[in-house]
Amino acid sequence: MPFHVEGLVAIVVFYLAILAVGIWAAWKTKNTGSEGDRSEAIIVGGRDIGLLVGGFTMTATWVGGGYINGTAEAVYVPGYGLAWAQAPIGYSLSLIVGGLFFAKPMRSKGYVTMLDPFQQIYGKRMGGLLFIPALMGEMFWAAAIFSALGATISVIIDININISVIISALIATMYTLVGGLYSVAYTDVVQLFCIFLGLWISVPFAMSHPAVTDIGLTAVQEVYQAPWLGSINSLDIYTWLDNFLLLTLGGIPWQAYFQRVLSSSSATYAQVLSFLAAFGCLVMALPAILIGAIGASTAWNETDYGTPDPMTKKEADMILPIVLQYLCPVYISFFGLGAVSAAVMSSADSSILSASSMFARNIYQLSFRQNASDREIVWVMRITVFLFGASATAMALLASSVYGLWYLSSDLVYIIIFPQLLCVLFIKGTNTYGAIAGYFFGLLLRITGGEPYLYLQPLIYYPGCYPDENNIYVQRFPFKTLAMLTSFFTNIIVSYLAKYLFESGTLPPKLDFLDAVVSRYSREHMDKATLVKSDNIVLNELAPVNPRHSLTLSSTFTNKEAFNYVDSSPDLSNTEDN
Numbered sequence: 385m386p387f388h389v390e391g392l393v394a395i396v397v398f399y400l401a402i403l404a405v406g407i408w409a410a411w412k413t414k415n416t417g418s419e420g421d422r423s424e425a426i427i428v429g430g431r432d433i434g435l436l437v438g439g440f441t442m443t444a445t446w447v448g449g450g451y452i453n454g455t456a457e458a459v460y461v462p463g464y465g466l467a468w469a470q471a472p473i474g475y476s477l478s479l480i481v482g483g484l485f486f487a488k489p490m491r492s493k494g495y496v497t498m499l500d501p502f503q504q505i506y507g508k509r510m511g512g513l514l515f516i517p518a519l520m521g522e523m524f525w526a527a528a529i530f531s532a533l534g535a536t537i538s539v540i541i542d543i544n545i546n547i548s549v550i551i552s553a554l555i556a557t558m559y560t561l562v563g564g565l566y567s568v569a570y571t572d573v574v575q576l577f578c579i580f581l582g583l584w585i586s587v588p589f590a591m592s593h594p595a596v597t598d599i600g601l602t603a604v605q606e607v608y609q610a611p612w613l614g615s616i617n618s619l620d621i622y623t624w625l626d627n628f629l630l631l632t633l634g635g636i637p638w639q640a641y642f643q644r645v646l647s648s649s650s651a652t653y654a655q656v657l658s659f660l661a662a663f664g665c666l667v668m669a670l671p672a673i674l675i676g677a678i679g680a681s682t683a684w685n686e687t688d689y690g691t692p693d694p695m696t697k698k699e700a701d702m703i704l705p706i707v708l709q710y711l712c713p714v715y716i717s718f719f720g721l722g723a724v725s726a727a728v729m730s731s732a733d734s735s736i737l738s739a740s741s742m743f744a745r746n747i748y749q750l751s752f753r754q755n756a757s758d759r760e761i762v763w764v765m766r767i768t769v770f771l772f773g774a775s776a777t778a779m780a781l782l783a784s785s786v787y788g789l790w791y792l793s794s795d796l797v798y799i800i801i802f803p804q805l806l807c808v809l810f811i812k813g814t815n816t817y818g819a820i821a822g823y824f825f826g827l828l829l830r831i832t833g834g835e836p837y838l839y840l841q842p843l844i845y846y847p848g849c850y851p852d853e854n855n856i857y858v859q860r861f862p863f864k865t866l867a868m869l870t871s872f873f874t875n876i877i878v879s880y881l882a883k884y885l886f887e888s889g890t891l892p893p894k895l896d897f898l899d900a901v902v903s904r905y906s907r908e909h910m911d912k913a914t915l916v917k918s919d920n921i922v923l924n925e926l927a928p929v930n931p932r933h934s935l936t937l938s939s940t941f942t943n944k945e946a947f948n949y950v951d952s953s954p955d956l957s958n959t960e961d962n
Contacts, residue, residue, distance in 0.1 A: 409570035435656060442660070444572035480662045499745075620860065744768065
């Protein structure tokens with residue numbers, strides 16, 4: 385296959401367009417935030433993201449390289465098909481559930497990152513533990529994006545996929561340093577336009593190629609491979625449900641999502657943005673589904689791709705760029721491939737910025753350096769952008785499937801963070817003891833269930849498990865949902881047990897070493913007081929807010945605060961860590 389100069393030119397042009405928009409947005413918002421709040425301005429902007437830009441950036445949070453390439457891959461792979469392409473419906477429902485139940489309480493409290501409520505209620509130790517699965521989730525997601533981008537570039541200019549992943553990661557990491565959430569948000573607008581135009585322009589040409597059979601026929605009949613509509617065997621129904629719940633509920637507790645929620649101009653806007661993004665995810669998945677169906681309906685031996693087909697060559701994860709490259713005219717092909725390449729590049733900055741934001745604020749500042757200057761925090765964010773970008777690159781090089789990276793990215797988030805988020809927001813009386821117990825019980829059940837993508841044999845063989853081609857046992861039982869529920873109920877049971885034992889006097893107060901039940905006025909709680917300042921945010925709600933001025937310190941840090949949808953926290957900005 386020759387080196388495609390036109391493809392390289394297309395990539396350069398679209399990359400420059402994305403970079404130009406990012407630099408312009410960074411320059412335009414250079415002075416956003418006060419002198420002492422520059423780091424917060426980078427994380428959540430000026431908390432004034434409107435409906436238009438907010439809707440685009442929240443949609444683009446999910447609609448990136450992994451979403452587009454992964455959906456096309458799932459539809460194309462024989463034996464799976466559209467029935468197993470769960471991401472479009474799963475993530476759309478995730479945004480709807482997030483908007484209905486999670487966006488308003490999180491935004492109304494004026495948090496800066498997703499981990500803030502955990503550190504406020506459970507303390508900085510638990511915040512540090514929860515940072516680990518949150519970081520892994522963001523890294524797996526960024527790795528999926530890099531993998532998809534590398535696959536696309538390798539098709540366009542015919543270079544080794546590993547080299548293209550590394551180059552793409554370097555470009556995306558450098559781009560992330562241009563600056564903050566505003567840069568990410570405005571490039572997301574360009575990203576969606578690129579994907580929409582690039583794919584929809586390409587679909588009619590690919591569908592009309594002489595080697596492509598009518599996709600309506602191949603949807604229900606086997607022509608070149610099994611019908612692309614796919615089916616769900618009775619033995620696999622529990623696996624399907626387990627994965628679907630993982631995508632739907634595991635798609636909520638992400639910093640990349642809550643970063644958009646917390647940057648909205650009001651809690652009501654945050655909810656509306658979630659609903660708009662849910663609709664956007666469905667619309668943007670349509671061309672990817674059609675391209676996957678076209679790939680399954682093509683006689684590849686009649687194209688320049690030749691034989692064997694992409695599935696036999698183990699290039700199913702690159703089916704989208706392959707269809708665009710070999711089934712479309714040259715000028716259409718390069719426009720579509722270039723646009724998609726630039727678009728998925730701009731998605732990577734969301735995950736990297738999310739990970740660096742949580743580390744700089746919740747780990748570095750609130751756990752170790754409470755008196756760190758704003759300039760110091762900004763530099764910590766810049767350094768961690770490089771480190772997290774390198775980690776995501778390594779994962780992209782080691783994983784075999786874009787869709788596999790997808791499930792891995794939601795796994796730890798679904799099993800560990802989601803039940804913790806439910807407890808911290810909606811279950812009154814949970815504390816650090818229950819949170820830690822739930823954390824480790826959920827993690828234990830997940831690890832002992834094994835993971836084929838990591839070649840990890842299970843220690844617990846649930847009913848229905850079977851060995852795959854690598855002799856790694858695959859679970860049919862919905863053990864991921866079991867692990868999530870176990871984590872959730874363990875948190876509640878242990879929390880109330882600890883509360884009873886300490887408050888009844890069965891255990892002496894000195895044993896409350898986590899300061900979670902008895903020691904209300906400890907140093908740990910004074911640290912919590914620095915998390916949310918009343919001057920962090922000006923609410924713009926439909927209902928008037930009547931601040932309560934008579935709150936005591938102890939009442940401020942009970943779980944009751946997590947249920948209030950209005951900002952009723954007192955001014956704690958002058959509280960010092962003694």
